[in-house]
Amino acid sequence: xxxxxxxxxxxxxxxxxxxxxxxxxxxxxxxxxxxxxxxxxxxxxxxxxxxxxxxxxxxxxxxxxxxxxxxxxxxxxxxxxxxxxxxxxxxxxxxxxxxxxxxxxxxxxxxxxxxxxxxxxxxxxxxxxxxxxxxxxxxxxxxxxxxxxxxxxxxxxxxxxxxxxxxxxxxxxxxxxxxxxxxxxxxxxxxxxxxxxxxxxxxxxxxxxxxxxxxxxxxxxxxxxxxxxxxxxxxxxxxxxxxxxxxxxxxxxxxxxxxxxxxxxxxxxxxxxxxxxxxxxxxxxxxxxxxxxxxxxxxxxxxxxxxxxxxxxxxxxxxxxxxxxxxxxxxxxxxxxxxxxxxxxxxxx
Amino acid sequence: xxxxxxxxxxxxxxxxxxxxxxxxxxxxxxxxxxxxxxxxxxxxxxxxxxxxxxxxxxxxxxxxxxxxxxxxxxxxxxxxxxxxxxxxxxxxxxxxxxxxxxxxxxxxxxxxxxxxxxxxxxxxxxxxxxxxxxxxxxxxxxxxxxxxxxxxxxxxxxxxxxxxxxxxxxxxxxxxxxxxxxxxxxxxxxxxxxxxxxxxxxxxxxxxxxxxxxxxxxxxxxxxxxxxxxxxxxxxxxxxxxxxxxxxxxxxxxxxxxx
Amino acid sequence: xxxxxxxxxxxxxxxxxxxxxxxxxxxxxxxxxxxxxxxxxxxxxxxxxxxxxxxxxxxxxxxxxxxxxxxxxxxxxxxxxxxxxxxxxxxxxxxxxxxxxxxxxxxxxxxxxxxxxxxxxxxxxxxxxxxxxxxxxxxxxxxxxxxxxxxxxxxxxxxxxxxxxxxxxxxxxxxxxxxxxxxxxxxxxxxxxxxxxxxxxxxxxxxxxxxxxxxxxxxxxxxxxxxxxxxxxxxxxxxxxxxxxxxxxxxxxxxxxxxxxxxxxx
Numbered sequence: 093x094x095x096x097x098x099x100x101x102x103x104x105x106x107x108x109x110x111x112x113x114x115x116x117x118x119x120x121x122x123x124x125x126x127x128x129x130x131x132x133x134x135x136x137x138x139x140x141x142x143x144x145x146x147x148x149x150x151x152x153x154x155x156x157x158x159x160x161x162x163x164x165x166x167x168x169x170x171x172x173x174x175x176x177x178x179x180x181x182x183x184x185x186x187x188x189x190x191x192x193x194x195x196x197x198x199x200x201x202x203x204x205x206x207x208x209x210x211x212x213x214x215x216x217x218x219x220x221x222x223x224x225x226x227x228x229x230x231x232x233x234x235x236x237x238x239x240x241x242x243x244x245x246x247x248x249x250x251x252x253x254x255x256x257x258x259x260x261x262x263x264x265x266x267x268x269x270x271x272x273x274x275x276x277x278x279x280x281x282x283x284x285x286x287x288x289x290x291x292x293x294x295x296x297x298x299x300x301x302x303x304x305x306x307x308x309x310x311x312x313x314x315x316x317x318x319x320x321x322x323x324x325x326x327x328x329x330x331x332x333x334x335x336x337x338x339x340x341x342x343x344x345x346x347x348x349x350x351x352x353x354x355x356x357x358x359x360x361x362x363x364x365x366x367x368x369x370x371x372x373x374x375x376x377x378x379x380x381x382x383x384x385x386x387x388x389x390x391x392x393x394x395x396x397x398x399x400x401x402x403x404x405x406x407x408x409x410x411x412x413x414x415x416x417x418x419x420x421x422x423x424x425x426x427x428x429x430x431x432x433x434x435x436x437x438x439x440x441x
Numbered sequence: 442x443x444x445x446x447x448x449x450x451x452x453x454x455x456x457x458x459x460x461x462x463x464x465x466x467x468x469x470x471x472x473x474x475x476x477x478x479x480x481x482x483x484x485x486x487x488x489x490x491x492x493x494x495x496x497x498x499x500x501x502x503x504x505x506x507x508x509x510x511x512x513x514x515x516x517x518x519x520x521x522x523x524x525x526x527x528x529x530x531x532x533x534x535x536x537x538x539x540x541x542x543x544x545x546x547x548x549x550x551x552x553x554x555x556x557x558x559x560x561x562x563x564x565x566x567x568x569x570x571x572x573x574x575x576x577x578x579x580x581x582x583x584x585x586x587x588x589x590x591x592x593x594x595x596x597x598x599x600x601x602x603x604x605x606x607x608x609x610x611x612x613x614x615x616x617x618x619x620x621x622x623x624x625x626x627x628x629x630x631x632x633x634x635x636x637x638x639x640x641x642x643x644x645x646x647x648x649x650x651x652x653x654x655x656x657x658x659x660x661x662x663x664x665x666x667x668x669x670x671x672x673x674x675x676x677x678x679x680x681x682x683x684x685x686x687x688x689x690x691x692x693x694x695x696x697x698x699x700x
Numbered sequence: 701x702x703x704x705x706x707x708x709x710x711x712x713x714x715x716x717x718x719x720x721x722x723x724x725x726x727x728x729x730x731x732x733x734x735x736x737x738x739x740x741x742x743x744x745x746x747x748x749x750x751x752x753x754x755x756x757x758x759x760x761x762x763x764x765x766x767x768x769x770x771x772x773x774x775x776x777x778x779x780x781x782x783x784x785x786x787x788x789x790x791x792x793x794x795x796x797x798x799x800x801x802x803x804x805x806x807x808x809x810x811x812x813x814x815x816x817x818x819x820x821x822x823x824x825x826x827x828x829x830x831x832x833x834x835x836x837x838x839x840x841x842x843x844x845x846x847x848x849x850x851x852x853x854x855x856x857x858x859x860x861x862x863x864x865x866x867x868x869x870x871x872x873x874x875x876x877x878x879x880x881x882x883x884x885x886x887x888x889x890x891x892x893x894x895x896x897x898x899x900x901x902x903x904x905x906x907x908x909x910x911x912x913x914x915x916x917x918x919x920x921x922x923x924x925x926x927x928x929x930x931x932x933x934x935x936x937x938x939x940x941x942x943x944x945x946x947x948x949x950x951x952x953x954x955x956x957x958x959x960x961x962x963x964x965x966x
Contacts, residue, residue: 144503204682214506215636219678222633279823286822286829287815287836294809297798304758304792305876306784306813315819345629349510356507387518394515398493401507 105270109263117378118262124374125269126331127347129276131354131366133323136280138352139360140289141316142296143205144214147221148324149348154197155190155325156332156342157228160241162186163333168234183247187329194325195318202317206310218345225343240339247333265334272330276323281363283319292316293361353393357400359407368408447506447513448489449635450628452607454520456482456614457623461529464619471534475615482611483604490603495596521625528622554616561612568605578602610635637681709736711880711911712757712788717766719752719935726752728935730766734880734913739906741914741922744932745955750915751793753932754884758790759783770880785813789878791869793885793915799858803849806857806868807840810875814839840875847871847901863894870901880911887921899925923947931955 112118130152137143165180181189201220205213228235235241246260247268259268283289291312294302303309332338350373358369373393380389404411456478463474493508535549569575580588581598589595613631621627638654712734719727727749734740742750755761757768759780768775775783798806815836817829844850847867852860860868866886873881887895895918902925905912916922922929923943931939931946933955939946946952 138503142503144506216682218633219637219681223678223682278825282822282825282829283819286833287812287817288819288822290805290809291812293801294798294812297800298796300760300780301792301796301798301872302809303780304784304790305810305872306781307809308779308781319819319823349514352507352510385522387522390518391515391522394511394513394518397511397514398508401504401511405504 102274106267109266115262118266120375120378122262122266122269122334123331124370125266125273126327126334127350127374128354128367128370129269129273129327129330130324131351131358131370132273132276132280132363133320133327134351135355135360135362135366136283136292136316136320136323138355139362139365140284140296141292141313143313143316144210145201145205145217145317145320146214146345146348146352147201147217147219147224148320148351149343149345150221150224151194151198151321151324152328152331152347153224153228153338153342155194155328156338157235157241157328158193158325159183159186159190159329160244160332160338161234162189163245164241164243166234180245183245183333184250187247187326187333190325190329190332191322194328195322198317198319198321199314201321202314203310205317206313218348221343221345221348225340228340228343235340238339240337242337244332244336244338246336247330259333265330269330269334272326276326277363277367279319280323284363288312288315353397355407357397357407359409359411362407362409365407365409372408446603446606447509447632448516449606449610450630450632451513451516451520452482452486452610452628453614453631454517454623454625454628455485456611456616457531457618457627458520458524458614459611460615460618461524461531461623464531465529475612478615479608479612482615483608485611486607487600487604489607490600494599494603517625517628524623524625526625528624530622531619533619548620550620554620557612557616561609565605565609574598574601633678637678710734711736711771712913713767713769714753714757715767715769717753717756717768718764719749719756719761720764725935727756727932730932730935730937732930732937732940734911735928737906737909737911738927739902739912739914739925741916741926741929742932743916743919743922743929747934748932749935750932751884754790754882754915757783758788758882784876784878787877787879788882789873789876789880790882791873791884791886793888795862795865795869797857797860797865797868797872799856801857802853803844803855803857803860803868804837804840804853807843807871807875808836810843810872811836811839813876843871843875846874846904848897863890866890866894867898867901870905874905878910880913881905882913882915884915885917886914887916887918895921 108121109118112121130148133151134145134148137145137148162178162181163183163186166178168176201217204216208216229237231237232239246258246265248256248258249268251257257264259265291302291307292315294307295309295312299309328342331342354369354373355366356369357372358367359365377389380392384392400407406414459478459481460474463469463477464471469477489512493512494505533550535553539546539548540552567575569578577588577593577598578601580591581593581595581602585595588598610631614628617631618627710733714733715731717727717730718725730749730753732740742753744750752761756763757775759775759778759782763776766776770783770786770788773786775786775788778786798809801809815832817832822829841850841853844853847870849864849867849871852864857865857868866889870883870886873883887898890898899921902912914922914926926943928941929939929943929946930937931949931952938955939949939952941949
């Protein structure tokens with residue numbers, strides 16, 4: 093039953109460019125998809141491991157900048173005499189570099205998070221993102237600062253029969269976004285449904301008990317942050333090669349907040365949660381765009397978030413699941429009632 | 442209170458906007474406006490605590506944090522909506538020419554801000570360490586259940602604590618609004634720095650926070666001088682991160698039993 | 701990874717263990733050993749230092765001095781998960797389960813060490829991962845049957861009644877393949893029926909050749925299951941030996957069972 097639904101959903105997603113002709117809405121979907129992928133990666137930290145990481149946009153931005161810089165090439169004057177020159181690399185290499193550099197930072201933060209927990213970690217993660225933003229803004233030699241990196245080449249993908257294909261334009265980028273998103277989903281889903289995922293959940297729920305049965309806290313915290321950061325970095329790289337301009341605003345806290353809202357309202361700790369949240373907070377703004385100004389929209393989101401936390405504290409997906417579960421149980425009970433009264437009627441005097 | 446208070450920055454901005462409202466639009470006396478701004482800040486803080494946080498007594502820290510984030514987004518955008526994003530300035534009654542002490546010249550407003558800030562810190566210290574209310578606050582912070590057993594109305598203490606904190610934030614905004622400019626995003630940076638200072642000084646420690654404040658300012662200026670002035674704000678964060686790596690409970694906090 | 705059964709018969713050797721919290725002495729110069737396949741009980745009044753000793757042995761607390769050796773390997777200084785990997789697994793005094801997870805998932809988490817899955821293999825979706833998951837599920841059900849909780853497999857850990865949660869704790873601990881099992885007040889809060897059932901479960905655990913170190917207050921359980929008993933009072937060992945000797949020891953009677961009992965049975 094679930095298989096069929098997944099296949100149907102995927103088929104529908106794949107078919108979208110065939111019937112959605114508006115390039116604007118396609119653009120919205122692409123951006124939504126990219127952010128949803130980032131939200132999925134945040135979910136691994138926030139939802140499964142229980143790490144209050146509010147600097148997630150840092151990994152996204154680091155991925156974007158790395159891929160952009162590697163494909164554009166850059167030079168750095170490290171001292172008066174020594175200059176580091178990096179020639180533009182192929183976008184495939186740039187993309188791989190983006191994932192690896194993000195993963196590296198993920199590793200750093202993962203190791204840090206072991207020592208620093210709870211509210212302190214929130215502050216550290218926010219600070220980290222801010223520092224990265226300020227570096228991007230001020231290290232003009234490397235990042236062009238507020239002037240932004242532009243003319244980023246589109247990603248080149250090697251396809252059989254066609255050879256090197258440049259992913260340029262809305263429709264190809266849509267499929268690229270789907271591909272990256274799907275791979276990310278599969279990797280995260282596999283992790284979650286395995287020994288590693290159980291270890292992460294165990295750490296969140298009862299760390300002392302988890303260590304008493306052999307779960308290595310550091311190892312799994314670091315694993316979660318590495319995978320999470322790498323995925324966010326990949327999403328960032330896709331973004332960079334799609335919009336082809338990257339500036340320090342990519343590190344703004346508001347984007348982390350967007351991802352957090354997606355995860356929390358959708359349902360943290362569930363696989364479908366970030367997707368539901370991503371769809372809502374990616375697409376709804378566009379629908380509301382004509383009806384209300386951006387400030388009003390954000391006020392609505394803020395209030396919406398508060399309401400959801402109050403009334404559906406687990407998020408939308410678990411609430412729906414519980415609702416369906418309860419209805420199934422009620423029907424079963426109802427069925428029982430009917431059959432038992434029928435039996436009593438027939439079997440009784 | 443163990444609440445990651447994202448609305449703190451907004452109360453800072455609120456204080457500044459109140460100053461703007463009373464001084465520039467309603468032409469009230471500067472000092473009266475200051476008092477009003479603080480009073481309104483206290484009221485707003487109490488309101489937030491009452492409406493939003495009361496229900497969440499039993500929830501975990503993530504839930505409270507998320508509610509605070511929601512409130513922060515709503516508040517900041519409300520500000521943007523009401524006042525528009527234009528930077529506003531507030532006139533002060535101080536002479537424009539700075540005060541000359543020997544070779545140093547200090548602006549009158551900044552001097553005023555410094556004096557009032559010191560006064561507020563002293564007042565806060567007094568309230569927390571020398572009054573019954575403060576004692577109740579400290580007791581609640583250390584052990585909520587025992588505090589309740591001792592007859593302390595924890596709910597009212599929480600409201601009072603939050604209101605006090607909010608009042609101070611509003612005061613800070615009201616004081617600094619005329620010095621810098623007033624705009625919707627002003628609370629964010631202030632809030633971040635406030636967090637950093639609290640970490641530096643150790644949670645729950647007024648003395649530590651004060652020292653932390655000075656340390657942060659000092660580090661910022663050094664950093665701005667040696668690295669680049671654009672990185673001034675980042676300096677403090679870097680140091681915070683480094684300190685937390687080596688001393689996860691801050692510089693002055695008592696040994697906290699972890700796990 | 702784990703050392704073989706000792707020829708000398710000594711599993712755990714605690715030597716001159718002292719635990720101090722600032723000025724407070726929790727455990728003073730404690731020396732005892734646990735022998736292979738025996739059930740040793742640690743008893744004593746509240747505050748005698750029993751749980752502190754447990755915490756030190758299993759890595760949750762740092763001892764101030766002394767050594768702890770398991771099958772020749774030093775335990776002091778190791779982290780709890782490393783100690784568990786050596787075959788020393790503990791339960792907790794306060795009920796400790798993964799409340800938000802199903803009963804089956806609780807045990808699956810306990811089976812962590814039994815699994816060979818690496819993160820890379822998991823992410824690549826290698827076939828042995830799926831196979832191992834099936835094996836782990838079967839093993840989890842077997843463990844649940846062992847403690848009598850298989851019918852509850854799908855229920856949420858936090859939803860179980862108290863007595864069953866304690867059984868779940870044991871199942872989770874057993875899942876970690878302990879060779880030495882440390883049980884911290886396993887029957888506290890249980891009614892007499894549950895206690896009797898637990899004693900039977902303990903007997904079955906013994907049959908699997910698992911050595912057990914028990915901390916308990918319930919005298920009937922202790923005297924009923926133990927091969928040897930070690931008595932603590934105020935951080936020091938005041939007596940040790942088989943249960944019947946302990947029951948007659950005057951120091952024990954005075955310190956633990958009370959003056960009145962001593963006078964009544966003296």
